[in-house]
Amino acid sequence: MDAFVSRKKPRLGSSTASSKHGDRQETPEEDSTDVKLAILLSLHPDIPQERLLDVLVSCDGSIEAASSTLLSLPSPSKKLKRPAGVQMSLSSHYMPIKKEEKGEGEEDEEKKMLPTRKGKTLHLYSPEDIATHTPCTIIHNFLPASEANNLLEELLGESPTFTRYQFQLFNRTVQSSHTSSLYVSTPEDEQRQTAEYTYGGTYRTDVRQVLPTMRAVSASVQQAVNREIQTRIRTRYPGGKKLQFQAAREWTPNAAFVNCYAGPAEHVGFHSDDLTYLGPRPVIGSLSLGVEREFRIRRIIPKENTHAITSTSTSSSEGQIAIHLPHNSLLVMHAEMQEEWKHAIAPAQTVSPHPLAGNIRINITYRWYRDSLHPRFTPRCRCGVHTILRCVQRKMETRGRYMWMCHAGYLPGKQGCSFFQWAHFDDDGDPIWSRKANGTGGPTLSDFVDSGTKPAT
Numbered sequence: 515m516d517a518f519v520s521r522k523k524p525r526l527g528s529s530t531a532s533s534k535h536g537d538r539q540e541t542p543e544e545d546s547t548d549v550k551l552a553i554l555l556s557l558h559p560d561i562p563q564e565r566l567l568d569v570l571v572s573c574d575g576s577i578e579a580a581s582s583t584l585l586s587l588p589s590p591s592k593k594l595k596r597p598a599g600v601q602m603s604l605s606s607h608y609m610p611i612k613k614e615e616k617g618e619g620e621e622d623e624e625k626k627m628l629p630t631r632k633g634k635t636l637h638l639y640s641p642e643d644i645a646t647h648t649p650c651t652i653i654h655n656f657l658p659a660s661e662a663n664n665l666l667e668e669l670l671g672e673s674p675t676f677t678r679y680q681f682q683l684f685n686r687t688v689q690s691s692h693t694s695s696l697y698v699s700t701p702e703d704e705q706r707q708t709a710e711y712t713y714g715g716t717y718r719t720d721v722r723q724v725l726p727t728m729r730a731v732s733a734s735v736q737q738a739v740n741r742e743i744q745t746r747i748r749t750r751y752p753g754g755k756k757l758q759f760q761a762a763r764e765w766t767p768n769a770a771f772v773n774c775y776a777g778p779a780e781h782v783g784f785h786s787d788d789l790t791y792l793g794p795r796p797v798i799g800s801l802s803l804g805v806e807r808e809f810r811i812r813r814i815i816p817k818e819n820t821h822a823i824t825s826t827s828t829s830s831s832e833g834q835i836a837i838h839l840p841h842n843s844l845l846v847m848h849a850e851m852q853e854e855w856k857h858a859i860a861p862a863q864t865v866s867p868h869p870l871a872g873n874i875r876i877n878i879t880y881r882w883y884r885d886s887l888h889p890r891f892t893p894r895c896r897c898g899v900h901t902i903l904r905c906v907q908r909k910m911e912t913r914g915r916y917m918w919m920c921h922a923g924y925l926p927g928k929q930g931c932s933f934f935q936w937a938h939f940d941d942d943g944d945p946i947w948s949r950k951a952n953g954t955g956g957p958t959l960s961d962f963v964d965s966g967t968k969p970a971t
């Protein structure tokens with residue numbers, strides 16, 4: 515939620531949003547969002563605080579713009595699930611850009627400018643539009659229908675015991691609106707995840723072993739995601755080459771957050787996924803089941819300062835993009851996503867019930883935790899909490915650089931030790947340590963797909 519910062523707040527010790535789930539990445543340069551939120555709350559007392567915050571983010575922190583956006587929103591009773599009159603294809607909206615701006619490895623730029631506007635949301639449905647205008651690609655009807663239903667039922671069976679994570683927001687401890695759980699491949703990994711990995715500075719207690727259908731499906735996810743990555747590199751990245759710090763190796767998921775949104779109001783606010791174990795330029799495979807919901811994305815780095823790639827219109831005047839995620843769709847968040855965009859699942863006023871799930875949406879985000887970023891290797895700060903990896907997003911002079919920093923300042927009742935260290939990576943995104951790392955070798959997480967054959971180290 516760092517898009518609306520206009521003045522600096524103390525580096526550490528002041529609270530901001532952070533999560534057990536570990537999926538929020540916010541820079542230390544954030545400011546008095548609480549003041550802005552309080553003003554908005556006084557102007558719009560009937561609108562939930564989280565909604566106000568989302569709109570404030572989408573308006574770059576401008577109270578005036580947020581307030582007029584809120585006034586123009588339909589009242590709850592009028593809101594439609596799929597907005598009427600919304601474009602189903604963008605072909606009629608393309609605006610040409612100059613030929614000389616074309617990059618090698620990029621598709622024809624003629625079609626690429628996107629009519630997003632601040633405070634407005636552009637709805638995208640087709641895989642072609644999504645690939646062209648966002649850092650994501652989507653595969654609809656990804657699994658055979660019966661397998662998708664089996665997976666949905668398997669996870670619906672588990673979801674009543676999922677938990678809400680807690681995080682700090684404006685000096686208050688609040689709970690996530692939706693529930694989730696973390697899945698890994700083996701019982702040993704379950705144990706390691708609870709004992710060794712921290713999320714937002716605390717250990718996770720709710721870690722589970724992948725269930726049979728989920729494991730079976732992982733192979734298809736792995737295959738499809740790797741295919742999408744290669745297509746993306748070939749067709750969209752400068753010179754047809756992977757991005758700097760993007761892994762060169764095959765993407766092999768070994769951890770997955772399963773999210774449950776039980777009803778239209780459950781949502782997740784704008785965030786970037788935590789890079790601490792994924793490393794820079796990560797790719798995430800996100801499988802949606804049950805009720806269709808809107809995945810909102812918003813660019814946070816001006817296009818001219820990015821490493822790439824997807825050609826949307828120019829930076830600061832862009833609004834949000836909503837990607838519609840129907841049952842059985844696989845969304846791939848590509849390597850440009852986490853550092854340059856934020857994403858959210860927007861609250862909905864209504865949803866169309868799904869025959870098996872009712873009003874519930876289940877989502878699996880398949881992730882690849884790098885062995886080289888196991889917490890035994892990463893820097894420890896003076897207060898004993900694992901450091902977290904962040905990318906500088908706002909500060910112009912250091913934008914795009916990575917840093918290890920203390921997370922304690924974001925925990926309830928804890929002041930950070932202000933530990934800070936620049937992070938260095940090789941071209942494939944594995945860390946280069948200036949001093950000897952904290953540990954050498956040792957067990958790492960097993961891959962979902964071939965954990966049976968991978969030697970236990």
Ligand SMILES: O=C(O)CCC(=O)C(=O)O
Pocket residue numbers: 537771773782787800809857858859877879
């Ligand atoms: O539910 C989704 O599609 C996204 C969830 C998400 O952003 C996350 O788990 O980090």
Ligand SMILES: [Fe+2]
Pocket residue numbers: 537785786787857
């Ligand atoms: Fe996320």
